[in-house]
Amino acid sequence: MSGPSAVLDRLDALLAAQGLMRLGVVQFDAGDTTPAFGDGRRAAAVVLVGVTGQAMWPVFSAWRAATVHGGGENPLDRWSETVLDPIAAEMGALALYPSRAPYQPFQSWAMRAEGLKGSPLGLLIHPVFGLWHSFRGALAFVEWDDWSGDGADVLPAIPHPCDDCAEKPCLSACPVGAVSLDRFDVTGCRGHLASGEGQAGCMRGGCLARNACPVGVAYRYPEAQVRFHMQALKLPAL
Ligand code: B12
Ligand code: SF4
Ligand code: SF4
Known part of the structure; x- marks a missing residue:
């Protein structure tokens, strides 16, 4: 080479x-x-x-x-x-x-x-x-x-989008409050996804919190891909 x-x-x-x-x-x-x-x-x-x-x-x-x-x-x-x-x-x-x-x-x-x-x-x-x-x-x-x-060892400082995001719509978009500044509540999220509301909502159209983020929307995955990744979570076992 x-x-x-x-x-x-x-x-x-x-x-x-x-x-x-x-x-x-x-x-x-x-x-x-x-x-x-x-x-x-x-x-x-x-x-x-x-x-x-x-x-x-x-x-x-x-x-x-x-x-x-x-x-x-x-x-x-x-x-x-x-x-x-x-x-x-x-x-x-x-x-x-x-x-x-x-x-x-x-x-x-x-x-x-x-x-x-x-x-x-x-x-x-x-x-x-x-x-x-x-x-x-x-x-x-x-x-x-x-x-x-x-210079992989000397990275330029890149902005962290969440620092400049005053509204933080991801926090309020999750119907069960699984997304917070402290921790991501995996169990709460998966419980909701297994419910009828979760099946009709996040499982079909993707994580509502992820969808609510204003950064990089032009790069959102195609609908079929979003659905594919949600189905791949293999509910309800963690
Ligand atoms: C197990 C797993 C899950 C589990 C549990 C996730 C959890 N939140 O605990 C389940 C099945 C629920 C899951 C779901 C999803 N996951 Co997942 N998951 C993994 C997997 C396979 C292993 C994680 C792990 O234990 N790594 C081993 C440890 C040693 O590696 P690590 O780099 O040190 O990872 C840990 C640290 O990053 C740690 N951590 C330590 N310090 C810090 C600091 C910060 C700021 C953060 C964010 C994390 C962090 O958190 C990780 C542990 O979960 C990884 C792939 C991977 N190999 O990492 C994907 C991965 C993390 N998942 C990913 C994705 C995309 C998802 C989903 C969005 C899938 C979907 N539906 O589209 C959801 C979102 C869930 C969520 N909001 O977290 C991506 C994340 C990409 C990214 N942009 O960061 C990964 C990297 C897979 C990939 N192919 O890219 N996931
Ligand atoms: S909406 Fe996006 S940029 Fe704002 S806090 Fe949530 S993840 Fe970060
Ligand atoms: S997939 Fe649905 S329940 Fe899970 S974190 Fe996203 S909005 Fe909340």
Whole structure:
């Protein structure tokens, strides 16, 4: 593989073809717990890969329509593996997935890589994409010669949208008050989703608190994708 920018250009092109994008790099320090490769080598860095806005859904939907049983029980996870495993192989990287146990600390990595902070919903909020971004995987590299070139260790301070949001409509939009500045009440949320009102409301049209956030509305997922993610919560068990 040639120089740093050629590697990243190739990676970005492969991801863009799937409606995905690079969401930052974490370069690990000596004291960090790092992902291990099968042969015991440890990762020097991870590149976060994810979804923002509407680009992924048509690609995933086309794959699903062409795949036996629509991709099975967890189709988005299967699609992610189908797409990212070959990219990782080409790059000499190890693919890691957010839903695969033991869970890798994707949110902690994103806070470090992108300077993101949490919203009252428990989701990280991005100054541009708002609450409409998530992770499909990460590529772990044994060697990382600061390919990013964008100083992953010296992030510019990015604004935290919640600090400037006086009204905080997410707090009042949840019908059961599950969203608060102290903590996100997972049990209260899931109880509501299992109810008739929750089935007709949040389960169909998406989390009302997430929908109420004014940041990044242009990047809101398509309705079908919003519904898909809600259905994937597999109620009522936590
Ligand atoms: C278990 C899980 C759930 C559980 C419990 C969530 C909870 N709030 O406790 C359930 C099934 C309920 C759930 C629901 C959803 N989840 Co979820 N979930 C996970 C999962 C698979 C594991 C979390 C975990 O334990 N990680 C292990 C720990 C070690 O990793 P961590 O990075 O350190 O994560 C913890 C820290 O970030 C910690 N934390 C520590 N300090 C701080 C500071 C701040 C400010 C914040 C915000 C968090 C935080 O909170 C995390 C623990 O939950 C992650 C994927 C992942 N691998 O992290 C997705 C993940 C967190 N979920 C995600 C999403 C999008 C959702 C849903 C919106 C799905 C949907 N319906 O569309 C809902 C929203 C629920 C909500 N408001 O929180 C995204 C969040 C993306 C983002 N923008 O931040 C993730 C990262 C998955 C992904 N593919 O991107 N989820
Ligand atoms: S509505 Fe305001 S406080 Fe709530 S998540 Fe959006 S920016 Fe943050
Ligand atoms: S999904 Fe519905 S019940 Fe859960 S936090 Fe969002 S608005 Fe509240």
